[in-house]
Every structure is written in C-alpha cells, then in structure tokens.
Amino acid sequence: MSCDTAVNEKPITVMLCGVGGQGTITAADLLARAAMNDGYDVKVSEIHGMAQRGGAVSTTVRFGKNVSSMVCDPAQADIIISFELLEAVRNAHYLKNDGHIIVNDIQIKPMSVLTGQAKMPQGIHEALKQLGEHSVDIFDAEAVAREAGNPKTANVALLGAAAKFLPLSEKAWEKSIESRIPPKTLEANLAAFRAMYNKLNA
Amino acid sequence: MSKILLSGNEAIARGAWEAGCDAGFGYPGTPSTETLESFSKLEGVYAEWAINEKVALESAIGFSMAGHRALVTMKHVGVNVASDPLMSIAYAGVNGGLVILAADDPGMFSSQNEQDSRVYAEFAKIPLFEPADSEEALEMTKAAFELSEKLKTIVMIRSTVRISHTKTLVETHDRQAAQPVPYQTSIPDWVMMPAYARPKRLESDKRFAELEECSETSLFNHAEIRDTSIGFIASGACYQYVREAFPEASTLKLGMTHPLPESKIRAFADSVDELYVVDEAYPYLLKGVRAFGIEPTPWTSPLPAAFEMSAMLLKESYGSPIEQNTTALELQKQVAVPPRPPALCAGCPHRVAFNELKRMKAIVLGDIGCYTLGALAPLTTLESAIDMGASVSMGHGFEVARELESKAGVSQSTSNRPVFSIIGDSTFAHSGLSGVVSTVYNAGVGNIVILDNRTTAMTGGQGNPISGKTLQGRQTNELDLPKVLKAIGVEDVVQVDAHNVKAVREALKAAANNKDKLSVVICQAPCVVEYRIHNTVRVVDAEACRGCGTCTRIGCPAISMYDTNIAEINDKLCNGCSQCEQYCPFNAIHSKEGE
Ligand SMILES: Cc1ncc(C[n+]2csc(CCOP(=O)(O)OP(=O)(O)O)c2C)c(N)n1
Numbered sequence: 001m002s003c004d005t006a007v008n009e010k011p012i013t014v015m016l017c018g019v020g021g022q023g024t025i026t027a028a029d030l031l032a033r034a035a036m037n038d039g040y041d042v043k044v045s046e047i048h049g050m051a052q053r054g055g056a057v058s059t060t061v062r063f064g065k066n067v068s069s070m071v072c073d074p075a076q077a078d079i080i081i082s083f084e085l086l087e088a089v090r091n092a093h094y095l096k097n098d099g100h101i102i103v104n105d106i107q108i109k110p111m112s113v114l115t116g117q118a119k120m121p122q123g124i125h126e127a128l129k130q131l132g133e134h135s136v137d138i139f140d141a142e143a144v145a146r147e148a149g150n151p152k153t154a155n156v157a158l159l160g161a162a163a164k165f166l167p168l169s170e171k172a173w174e175k176s177i178e179s180r181i182p183p184k185t186l187e188a189n190l191a192a193f194r195a196m197y198n199k200l201n202a
Numbered sequence: 203m204s205k206i207l208l209s210g211n212e213a214i215a216r217g218a219w220e221a222g223c224d225a226g227f228g229y230p231g232t233p234s235t236e237t238l239e240s241f242s243k244l245e246g247v248y249a250e251w252a253i254n255e256k257v258a259l260e261s262a263i264g265f266s267m268a269g270h271r272a273l274v275t276m277k278h279v280g281v282n283v284a285s286d287p288l289m290s291i292a293y294a295g296v297n298g299g300l301v302i303l304a305a306d307d308p309g310m311f312s313s314q315n316e317q318d319s320r321v322y323a324e325f326a327k328i329p330l331f332e333p334a335d336s337e338e339a340l341e342m343t344k345a346a347f348e349l350s351e352k353l354k355t356i357v358m359i360r361s362t363v364r365i366s367h368t369k370t371l372v373e374t375h376d377r378q379a380a381q382p383v384p385y386q387t388s389i390p391d392w393v394m395m396p397a398y399a400r401p402k403r404l405e406s407d408k409r410f411a412e413l414e415e416c417s418e419t420s421l422f423n424h425a426e427i428r429d430t431s432i433g434f435i436a437s438g439a440c441y442q443y444v445r446e447a448f449p450e451a452s453t454l455k456l457g458m459t460h461p462l463p464e465s466k467i468r469a470f471a472d473s474v475d476e477l478y479v480v481d482e483a484y485p486y487l488l489k490g491v492r493a494f495g496i497e498p499t500p501w502t503s504p505l506p507a508a509f510e511m512s513a514m515l516l517k518e519s520y521g522s523p524i525e526q527n528t529t530a531l532e533l534q535k536q537v538a539v540p541p542r543p544p545a546l547c548a549g550c551p552h553r554v555a556f557n558e559l560k561r562m563k564a565i566v567l568g569d570i571g572c573y574t575l576g577a578l579a580p581l582t583t584l585e586s587a588i589d590m591g592a593s594v595s596m597g598h599g600f601e602v603a604r605e606l607e608s609k610a611g612v613s614q615s616t617s618n619r620p621v622f623s624i625i626g627d628s629t630f631a632h633s634g635l636s637g638v639v640s641t642v643y644n645a646g647v648g649n650i651v652i653l654d655n656r657t658t659a660m661t662g663g664q665g666n667p668i669s670g671k672t673l674q675g676r677q678t679n680e681l682d683l684p685k686v687l688k689a690i691g692v693e694d695v696v697q698v699d700a701h702n703v704k705a706v707r708e709a710l711k712a713a714a715n716n717k718d719k720l721s722v723v724i725c726q727a728p729c730v731v732e733y734r735i736h737n738t739v740r741v742v743d744a745e746a747c748r749g750c751g752t753c754t755r756i757g758c759p760a761i762s763m764y765d766t767n768i769a770e771i772n773d774k775l776c777n778g779c780s781q782c783e784q785y786c787p788f789n790a791i792h793s794k795e796g797e
Contacts, residue, residue: 055544
C-alpha cells in the first residue's frame, strides 16, 4: 500500500462505516483533525437524520493537497474502517482494488434478523478474505480496547489500526485525540490507539 | 491565521455572526438543523425555534423591519411552509439585512421529496447564493447580508446535504457589529394591499436589473480556464464533482445562481469547444443556460435526472471508463447482507400505540417524525406520510368520504376498520393544530393520537412548545395539550402513559367506539434518548419462555430470538421500558432486580 507517494497527487480517501451509535463520526473527526494537523486539506462528509436510529451509517474523510469531492465513489476508498462485519460486506465495493479494509469483528443483527424474518449470512470472514490476503484485517477492537483499559474506546482502537496505513505523523494523531477527547478518558483512548497500532505492526 | 474544520451549517452560522447578525429564527429539519443550533451558541445573539417555518420567517421579517440583521433557517420542504411570506417580502423588501437558508436534500437521505429550492429564488425574484464548501458558505453569508441591506431584498442561501454536512477548512474572522437601520413608518413599503403592492412589484422588477449586474460582477461567479476543449458549468456540490472527475477541464463556477450571469455564461460557452451543464435532481442551471439560447453538448449518456450527482456519475455520462472492485462485487453476491433500515429505539414510547393500532387493524394516517418508522417491519402500521400536519387533515377527509359512502349505502371492504391520525408533539404544534380547529369547525368526527415525547426527536431532540424548553435554554410555558384541545372544542380527550399497554389499548378502543365524535388520545412519555432514560433492565426467564415470538414482534431492537428458541434481551440496549414484559403472554419477562 503506497499512500505516501499517492498523497501528493491524489487525496487519500477513508470510509468509516458501521451502525448508528457506534462512534463512527467521532472517529472520522479524529482522523480529519490529524490530517489537518499535518497540514493537509481535509473534507469530512457524513449523513445524519433517519440514519441515526440504528440504521447503517457511513462517513467519508478525504485529505491531501487539494480535496474536491467530499464523497467516496465505488472503488475509490484507499481504506475502509468498518465498525461491524455486515457493514464491511455492504460497503466492500467502495474499496479500491489495491485498498485496505479494517474490520471490527462483531456482528450487530438488523431488525429483520432479530424478528426472524431474515437470517444472518454465514462465512463473512472467508468472503472478506477474498479481497486479498494482505488487504483485510479483522479483529475484535473492543477486546483490544478492554485490554488497554476501557472497552468504550473501541472506535479509537480501530483508528490505531488505520493509522498504520496512513501517512500521518504520530504527533498529528496525538494532538488530534488530545484536542477532542475529554481529559477523563484521554489516557484510555491513547492507550487503545497505541495498542492497536502496535498490534498491527507486530 | 489558522483554519478550523466547520460543517457548511456551522460556517453559515459563523458567517452570519461575523456579519453582525443579531438574531436567528428557524424550524429544525435535516440537513439545516445545526445552523441555528450553532448560531444560538455564539456570543451575543438571540436565537429561537419557531413552531414552523412560516412563523420563523415572519418573525425574522419583523426583526428586520425593526432595523436589525436576521438569519432564517429551514430545510427545503420548510420553504413550502414559509413560501407565503417569502413571495410577498420579495416585494416589500427589507430594512435590516435578511438572509434565508434553504437546505436541500438531493438523494432524499431524510426527506419526503427532493425539490430544488433554487426554483423559489427564481419565482420570488430574489438573489441566490450556492456555496460549494464551508469557506464559501461563510463568505457568501457575509456577502448575502451586505447585498440584502444594499439592495433592500431578502437573500437566499441554498445549500445541499453534502455542503451542510461536510466539514471543510475555514478561515474565521472577528464579528463586525452592524449598524441598525432606523425604523421609519412607511406604509406603502410595508402594506402589501393591491394599490401599494403593484408599484412594489415594479420596484422588484427594477431591482432585478441591478441584481443581474451584481451577478455579472460577483467574484463568486468565475471562469477557471484550463483545457478549453471541454468546459463545465456547475455550482455547489456539483462543482466539486466536476473538479474531481475532470481536473483538467475548464469550469465556470457559479456561486450566485440567481439571477444567472448571462454575459459570463455566453463568454464561457464561446471559449470552450464542448460545453456541459451539471445539476443534480433538477435541471436548474440547464434550463437557465438554455433560456439564453445556448444549447450544451449532449452527454454520451444522459445525466441521471433523479438523486445525487457524483464524480463517478459524471464520468459515466461523459463516457469515461469507470473503476469497479469486481472482487468486492462478487463477494457481495455470495454473502446476502440483510438491509439495515433505521428502527424505533429500544424503549421508544411510540411503540405501544403502533402495536395496539395494529391489533385493532386500524387505518393509520401518519405524519413526519420518528414515528414514521411505524411504516416499517415488523410494525407496518402507518399507512401514509405526506407532509407535516397532514395526518390530522387527511383523517378528516377520510372520515368525510366514509360519511358520504354510508349515506349512499355503499361500503368498501375496509369500511369497518377504524381510522386514526397519528402525530408527534412537535408536528402537532407545527401544523397539526390547525387541522384540529378545521375539523371541529366542520363538525368532523375521527380519532387522533398525539405522541407526546416532549421533544422533536427525529431531528436530534430540539425543544418545542410542548416540552417548554427554548433553544437558548430558557424555561418557558409548557403547552397544556388537553386544555388546548378542550378549548378548541374537542370533548373527548384522554391522556395516558405511552408505555402502559393496557391504558393505551383501552383509550384507543374507547376512541374508536366513540364514532360520532372527534376523539384525541395523548400518549405521553419522554423520549428515552433525549431524556437519557434508564430503568431496570429486563431479562427473559428461560424456563417460562415458550418462544412464541410475541415480544420480538413488537419491534424492539433489544429483543431477539435468533439462534435460540427462546427470546433474548440485549442488556446493553434495553432501558427497561417494560413494554415486552407487559406483552409477554407467559409472564416470562421480569426486571433484573426481581430475580
Ligand atoms: C415542513 C417541514 N419542516 C421540517 C421537517 C423536518 N422534520 C421531520 S419530522 C420533524 C419533527 C418531528 O418531531 P415530532 O413530531 O415531535 O416527532 P418525534 O420525532 O419526536 O417522534 C421535523 C422537524 C419536515 N419534514 N417538514
């Protein structure tokens, strides 16, 4: 994955997707601030409204020298961070052919499944792996966050994973997290971020 | 100076503040809502939620008449409601600067239609600005206030969901206090009776010539000449899609889009070989360009007429190759992902009324709010949603039809189903109330359910006259719904706890049986999200549960019966509303404490 060389010509596109209430918007904001701290032009686009009530949500962050479109077209995401397994599959076609997808290993059942109208699909992990052995990372972000001190920082842990593939400095990330996260949970968030970053590097 | 990230909405609020605007009026509606919310938090301003958009605009007109700068905010369909004062203030003109934000929703992410507000600016003959990012949103708002006072006209800013809800980098400035424009009695300017309105109409036509000049010289309308073999005319979000898809092409970027700058458009058209015009959801610019007698180059395949534009769609219509992730498309075929539409939250007080109306096989005429989700599975109870307030008046029309049928001795297969109008508290105050007055006046019968959750939940929990909380946090009068209804002349009014199944059931039944009267049932309980309500979590007694599925059919996202033959309650989502416990026929659900 060669984000570093690409960034000068074309913006980097990161799509964050999940289920309403999972903290995708906060994570997108942290990423955008980190990019801003490193001097990039940034756009963050999110959809509010009906999507808030437990529906599927997605937010796009684009950064680079100059960013025009604020949305992610199919096959344009350098990175997808999916906060949930089904949403990873639902949005997989947005991933660039050489893009990277980071997936939180949890399943949140949609209403149709809860009521028995529809079945949960099987074999999601295997299906996602078809995107390429080195293009997919699936892990339990909540477990990593819990180990680091606070399971509620799973969204920041996911960002830690994405950070490995993004040309943003450690300082930019830390400054971003410090500017947005209240002091009470700051340490836990930073710990979760670092835990995931190191996990992937290992 | 360093830049900060602001959404288009926040930037418009900031621009208004920097321009010395003293007051904001509006009614919530996605994607406009955060504009007034963020404006209300800026230093030294007054801001309020009106009960609807017409009232908001009229209040702003009064504020402007008194000599001060006012901002009015609403979503696109709100402009329909405000269009009556809008069309006439366009004649009367303004005193203090007056700027209206219309936030459109191409793609209908959270709206009932995708109408284009630019048509209103054209209809009213008022200036129109269309920002393409947050920085422009801020600058245009300031320019809009200047222009408004200079030419004595209301100015419209039209954004779309992708401008309002996209954060981009913005340079902010200090606030410049605006000098009040002294109020002077001027009856011919403000009394739009025919004798005075006629000259005002001619005046507005004269002003239009000045506006055309403005548009020609506006820095917001400028040609970016690059490769001249291909040129695009675009505004707003579409401009960004053009830049993304065709970075080498020449572009006429339009920011003041009413009136359109004819000379600039002609000059641009002459300077490029192929000319394309880009709109989304409505061909506003295309029609304007054609009206100048300029015929753009046809696309290889026509641009989609409906929904959002994108860089990819532009490339596709132009005939450029489109990238696809075929592996992903293939795996999506293998793994059928069930859809994930939004649903009423766990513990939502609206749920019981829908389940009871479903049991009664009622015809439920709905309205707009969270409760519109009553149309989706497993509730599938709400049968209409047209515009705010429509449930009440449509219910009246439905009953009139039934009365005529019964007089004529004809009946339909659905004739024995009771008809209920169902409406939220904010929507009731917005425009449901007038439907009740009209029904009572015409001696109408019928049944109305008011879902009083003490907030405007759909748009993020704004206060309303029933909740008694203002935008800037002042405590105020709580509208007493039963008293108001009785004063209007509704005799049969009952108020019940929205979570109490038995009480709701009996109230609805009594209303339906009371056939020759208008009945109102108020189901009251605070929104669990807005008021952060957490009662004792419920659990399923595995011994007692027979797996009948009654509790899953009420449509609570905390309850499932998936891998097991017995129900399961997700204790992270459950907030102890007790609805499932009341519905369980086997007494198998209890509060956790009780174990
Ligand atoms: C004319 C108009 N203005 C604003 C909106 C946006 N909007 C949709 S629903 C709603 C209010 C919902 O509040 P309420 O009736 O109290 O129901 P709740 O969501 O709380 O259940 C608003 C403001 C709209 N659809 N139409």
